[in-house]
Amino acid sequence: MPYRLLRFALNKKYAEPPMFTEPSKLKKSYDVVIIGGGGHGLAAAYYLARDHGITNVAVIEKNYIGSGGTGRNTAIVRSNYLTAEGVNFYDKSVKLFLDLSTEFNLNLFYSERGHFTLAHTDSALRTMRWRAEVNKHMGVESVLVDRAFIKEIIPEIDLDCRHNMPVMGALYHPPGAIARHDAVAWGYGRGANMRGVEIHQNTTVTGIEVKNNKVVGVKTNKGLIQTNRILSAVAGYTPSITKMVGLRTPIVIHPLQACVTEPMKPWLNAIVVSASFHLYISQSSRGELVMGASLDPYELHSTRSTLDFAEGLSGHTLELFPFLSECKILRQWAGLSDMTPDFSPIMGKTCVEGFYIDAGWGTWGFKATPASGKTMAFTVANDQNHEIIQPFNLSRFEQYELVGEKGAASVGH
Amino acid sequence: MKILKCPINGPRPIQEFIFGGEYRPMPDPNNTSNETWADYVFNRAGEPGIKREWWYHLASGTWFIAEHDTVKDVFIKTYLLQNITEDE
Numbered sequence: 125m126p127y128r129l130l131r132f133a134l135n136k137k138y139a140e141p142p143m144f145t146e147p148s149k150l151k152k153s154y155d156v157v158i159i160g161g162g163g164h165g166l167a168a169a170y171y172l173a174r175d176h177g178i179t180n181v182a183v184i185e186k187n188y189i190g191s192g193g194t195g196r197n198t199a200i201v202r203s204n205y206l207t208a209e210g211v212n213f214y215d216k217s218v219k220l221f222l223d224l225s226t227e228f229n230l231n232l233f234y235s236e237r238g239h240f241t242l243a244h245t246d247s248a249l250r251t252m253r254w255r256a257e258v259n260k261h262m263g264v265e266s267v268l269v270d271r272a273f274i275k276e277i278i279p280e281i282d283l284d285c286r287h288n289m290p291v292m293g294a295l296y297h298p299p300g301a302i303a304r305h306d307a308v309a310w311g312y313g314r315g316a317n318m319r320g321v322e323i324h325q326n327t328t329v330t331g332i333e334v335k336n337n338k339v340v341g342v343k344t345n346k347g348l349i350q351t352n353r354i355l356s357a358v359a360g361y362t363p364s365i366t367k368m369v370g371l372r373t374p375i376v377i378h379p380l381q382a383c384v385t386e387p388m389k390p391w392l393n394a395i396v397v398s399a400s401f402h403l404y405i406s407q408s409s410r411g412e413l414v415m416g417a418s419l420d421p422y423e424l425h426s427t428r429s430t431l432d433f434a435e436g437l438s439g440h441t442l443e444l445f446p447f448l449s450e451c452k453i454l455r456q457w458a459g460l461s462d463m464t465p466d467f468s469p470i471m472g473k474t475c476v477e478g479f480y481i482d483a484g485w486g487t488w489g490f491k492a493t494p495a496s497g498k499t500m501a502f503t504v505a506n507d508q509n510h511e512i513i514q515p516f517n518l519s520r521f522e523q524y525e526l527v528g529e530k531g532a533a534s535v536g537h
Numbered sequence: 538m539k540i541l542k543c544p545i546n547g548p549r550p551i552q553e554f555i556f557g558g559e560y561r562p563m564p565d566p567n568n569t570s571n572e573t574w575a576d577y578v579f580n581r582a583g584e585p586g587i588k589r590e591w592w593y594h595l596a597s598g599t600w601f602i603a604e605h606d607t608v609k610d611v612f613i614k615t616y617l618l619q620n621i622t623e624d625e
Contacts, residue, residue, distance in 0.1 A: 363583030372580040376558075377607075422556035425585035425607045430539075432552075465579060521579040522572055 143310050144317035147324060153350035154182045154322075156504055157342050158357060159329050159365060161185025162194040163305070163490065164482050165357035166312035167497020168504065169321045175498075176505035179320035183313075184344060186328040190309035193359045196427075196459030197490040198382050198404060198416040199305045200395055202239050204266045204297040206255050209515040210468065210529045211262040213495055216512065218299055220494030228311030232303045233409050237395050239300020240274060242444075244289040244400040252295040259297070269296045278394055285443040289400055300395050302406050302414075305490055312497065332368040332479070339369065339478040355480045355504055357496075360425075360460025362483040369476045374521055375462045375484055378419040379426065381433040383456040385448075387411030401440035412454065415441060419461055419487070427458040461486045468527035471500065471516040472509040480504050481518060542615050543594045544601050557591030560602055560621075587613060589621075 132139035156172060158165045161183045172178045185191075201221055203214035225232045243249040252268050259266030271283050274294050283291045313323055324346070331343035332354065342349045356365045362375050388411050395406040402418035417437045420430075434456055442449055463486045464470060470484035482500045485492065499510035509517060515527055539551040559581050564573055582588070585608045592603045592615070602621055604613040 364585070367584050372576060373583065374579040374581055375583045376581050377583055377585075423559075423588070423590070423605075423607055424610055426610050428610065462583075522575040524575065 143314045144323055147322040150182065150324060150327070150344065150346050150349055151322075155180040155351070156353045156355065157181070157349055157351045158183045158355045159342070160192075160356065160358035160361075161189040161309075161313070161323060161325065162192050162357065162359065163190065163309045163312065163493040164194075164359070164485070164496050164500070165355070166309055166316055166323070167493050168355055168357060168482065168500040169316040169323075169497075170312045170319075171498045171501035172505060173316050173319035173321050176501060178505055181316070181321045182349065183316070183321060183323045184327045184329055184342070185323065185325045188325050189313050189323060190306045192361075193459045193461075193485065193489050194309045194493075195306045196382070196457060197305055198406070198414050199302045199408075199490060200239070200300065200404065200406065201234075201303055201491040202297055202300040202395075203264050203491075204239065204241070204255055204259050204295060204300070205529060206251070206258060207468075207527055207529050208258060208262060209527055211259055211264055213512055213516075214488075214491060215262065215264050216498075217492050217495035218301070220498065221301070221303065224308070224311060224494065228315060230307055230311045230314070232307045232311065234301055234303045235409065236299060236301045237393055237406065238277065239297040239395045240269075240278070240397065241295040241297070242274075242291050242396065242398040242400075243293050243295070244285070244291055244398065246292070248400065249292050252293065255295055264297075265299055266295060266297045269294050278392065278396065280391060280447060281396070281444055282446055285401075286446065288443055302395065302408065304409075308490075308493055312493075329365065329368075332365070334369055334476060334479075337475075337477055339476060351478075353478045353480070353504055355482060355500060357482040357500070359462050359483060359485045359489055362462050362481070366481070366483075369474075369479050371474055371476060371479070371481075371518070373470060373481075373483070373518060374465050375470070376423055377425050377460050378422070378463055379424050379428070379458040380416065380419050380461045380487055381429060381437075381456065381458045382414065382416040383434065383437065383453050384408070384412040384414050386452045386454050388413075388451070396444065398440070398444065401443060403437060403440045403444070405441060405444075413448075413451070419463070420458070425460065427460065429456045429458055465521075466526040467529040469496070469516050470518050471496065471513040472503055472518070473507070474518055484516075539610075541592065541603065541612055543597070543599055544615050544617050545599045546594060546597055549594065549596075553595050555593040555595060557593055557600065560589040560591055
């Protein structure tokens with residue numbers, strides 16, 4: 125490796141070719157237009173090209189790829205959800221994640237850490253037991269563990285939480301992992317681009333043309349595109365896009381804030397989540413502690429950071445890990461969470477012909493990236509909902525058939 | 538600290554308030570179709586803009602309406618429900 129580096133140092137040409145080509149102009153028409161160049165949009169483009177042979181595809185991104193939720197989450201991958209529908213879907217995603225580094229020839233730093241969801245109350249413990257049983261039934265490794273087990277794996281934890289809501293047990297999910305989230309977007313982007321998909325960054329969608337309840341085109345700040353199929357994969361910006369086609373959804377946007385501390389020697393291998401303390405924490409491969417909290421308490425379309433958050437999160441972190449009191453927060457940011465009333469995504473066909481939706485990703489979007497891409501690609505290619513996303517259709521609300529997922533991150537139980 | 542003006546108690550720190558969601562007039566439950574009712578129960582105007590929202594002042598138990606710019610996070614005005622103008 126050092127020899128290779130030396131060779132690059134002496135070479136005038138930049139060693140690594142760009143991840144994908146920058147197309148010069150939009151074409152007049154595409155078979156499929158994907159709005160949103162985050163992990164989900166690019167994954168859908170990748171599987172459309174690789175599995176379904178649809179390569180005349182444009183991904184339209186108003187900023188740069190992975191600039192939204194993809195690069196703002198806390199990069200946790202797990203499948204220990206509460207409902208059968210949820211477990212089924214996220215398990216497919218975890219399995220796809222395992223092969224992605226090889227498939228992309230790009231190191232995603234996918235690292236299985238084991239995931240603890242701490243229970244501080246009897247009712248939380250009851251939900252954990254319920255989740256463990258649902259998980260086992262669906263073939264997902266997940267087990268209820270006691271305090272001694274937690275202490276053995278994480279000796280630094282103060283299970284008594286300074287006598288404020290002591291930990292009673294935890295749901296332990298060994299396949300829980302973290303990954304380098306922006307690399308997931310790059311890998312999918314490069315793979316899609318190699319197969320002919322165009323990625324248009326800095327291109328904003330300003331309108332969608334619908335005729336006789338069918339989509340016919342997309343208006344952008346760089347011109348009009350004709351297309352019969354549009355996939356909206358814009359997470360926190362979904363309501364603006366659905367308004368363009370006259371669809372109403374239950375999505376409400378709340379910011380979710382996160383932060384990282386200064387880097388330190390590796391001491392925390394596991395991922396620790398506490399719903400009661402509104403906290404999830406893991407140590408990245410760079411040594412920083414990555415910490416997330418609960419949703420901001422009111423609707424907002426801004427990614428501003430607040431002192432309230434930094435104070436609240438630090439307080440709760442210290443209840444679990446008092447020795448971190450001298451540790452400094454390095455940076456803080458927010459992402460937009462598109463929340464649904466049943467903490468489940470909205471995916472699939474809509475009542476507007478040719479308009480497909482991939483939204484409602486709230487606090488659970490990153491871990492779903494591969495499965496969402498794969499199932500949405502199937503749905504767009506065949507104009508038919510993939511069977512595992514059938515429960516997540518937008519029409520579930522008018523039929524009063526909600527999913528009731530409470531295993532989502534930063535959701536109280 | 539962020540300040541919100543309660544129409545009864547004046548400016549107070551935002552920690553004293555609870556967000557109650559978008560203000561939506563309720564259709565008559567006895568004379569409405571299932572679709573309209575489902576739309577009322579679940580669907581929201583989620584796009585950014587200036588919105589009328591329900592807010593609750595915890596300390597005094599006051600529910601009121603706030604006009605909130607959800608992009609800039611600025612509260613434009615607050616008033617009690619009886620002072621709302623429906624034709625906006």
